[in-house]
Amino acid sequence: MAIGSLRVASTARPTSLRVRLRTALDRERALGPLLVTPALVLLVLLVAYPFGMALYFSLSDSFIGRPSHFIGLRNFVNLWDSDAFRQTFQNAFVFTGLSVACKLVLGIWLALLLNEQLWLKRLIRGAVLLPWVIPTALSVLGWWWMFNSLYSVVNWTGIHLGLLDPPGPNWLGQKYYAMAAVVVVNIWRGLPFFAITILAGLVSIPRDLYEAAETDGAGPVRRFWYVTLPLLSPVLAIVVLFSTIFTFSDFNIVYVLTRGGPINSTHLFATLARQVGLETGRIGEGAAISLYLFPVLVLVVFAQLRFVRKRAY
């Protein structure tokens, strides 16, 4: 109602409209920068500047409480002589590749199920999303207990279902099992994001496309392959890109479950950077390890901007 009366008032005074709009537009040039200044200051001081520092650290022999010297790219080169770093590099790709692939497949599957007519729809969606909202550090503590070497409920259940031979593996203490455990927990935590976002993509696919495909004689599999998947691909691309950067840079899960062990077999860049940079004090080397996340970030940002630009503008 109020809007309607405002509109009447505005059309009644056409000359003042133009004048006032012009002054408002004039003010826009000043108001815009004014409104973004707080955000800009914050991001320059606490994101751009630290990033510059990270670059500097990585090129120096910086050590906690000692003056540092410029040493060029030596940190980056030295890292390749370290077994721990080479192992971490490999882990990061295995961890990210496995997790993202599983999350994508399971996420599509789960989203398709959630897109059906369901009883208690809201409750089911709520349950599915739960792992994503609970503090990761705390929920992973629960997984730590579930994988405990003596009291593992995973092993107990597996043994009683006849899937594992007693006493079952020591999940967090054996090389490949530890990686499997870390990947499973990452899937557990990231799957809701995939499922719910893909579900949103599914809902936006027009129904008549399916009907048309059905009249043309396409079965459920072909409808999925030729209608759902192509129309879903922009959403899938965005979800995969997002998840790649956040999986690649994961810290919480590995820190809580294994601290990178056994023998560095689950270390990721973030956990190794913390161990080297803070626990042993070699900040320069730690910063260099962190910066290995950067190329991935650049790739993802570049790809994202292309997608986002296409969709938003």
Next chain:
Amino acid sequence: MVSRKLLRKLGIHAMLVPFLIFALFPFYHMTLTSLKQNRELYDRNAVPLLIRQGPTLEHYQKLLWETEFLTWTKNSLMVTLIATTVSLVIGTVAAYALARLKFFGVGSFGTGIFVTYLVPTSLLFLPLAQVVNWLGLADSKWSLVVTYPTFLVPFCTWLLMGYFRTVPKEVEECAMVDGATRIQALWRIVLPIAVPGLVCAALFAFTLSWNEFIYALTFTSSSDQITASVGVLSELIRGDIYFWGSLMAGAVLGSVPIVILYVFFLDYYVSGLTAGAVK
């Protein structure tokens, strides 16, 4: 026909069961462990999936009265509330400017916001620790109040930009024609329309900062400054003896604020999740 439809529906529910067990079992097991008596907890012949010998609150009592858990929770609440409020205000005005106003550099600033939105916290925690030192905030919860906006502001801005774009421009222009300034139009017209977006941004900002771990772990360490997650993880785990009951009680209680919000605002979480990623 009807029975075939019903059968299909039942089948779909059956296929959802493994997903639901996967999603919920860790929480069930955590809660169960936190309520179990030690005698049963450490009995390797007992069934771990049930409580057979009666529940107990001793782990919760131990957590609340024998550790600093309440202080950690208070710290978490304080940091989260201040950081969320500040970020929401900064994010709102920035998002409005980016969505509505034309000025020098608006496009590149928008891109900049998006890029920082994607910067993971684990990339910058080492140099930020140095910055925190210089600011004189080492080992203080205020370091978190200062640093959390670095990921909350880009997030809020990005989310709210999407919402502001959905508010028709004409509504605002009409108000300005009637003599309102831009700020008044923003305050009286645009913000009330964008309330769902603001609620969404506030919820997500609250959740993100409550759940933040790596900054809290790096910048704070004293028992009276740390947050709930860090407290449970670093103060309850000492040496090789773990008090599993209390640890799980801490994990449960530390999640309570988020669970409460979640129960009341589930739909906002669902819509915000998709908006943040897809919009």
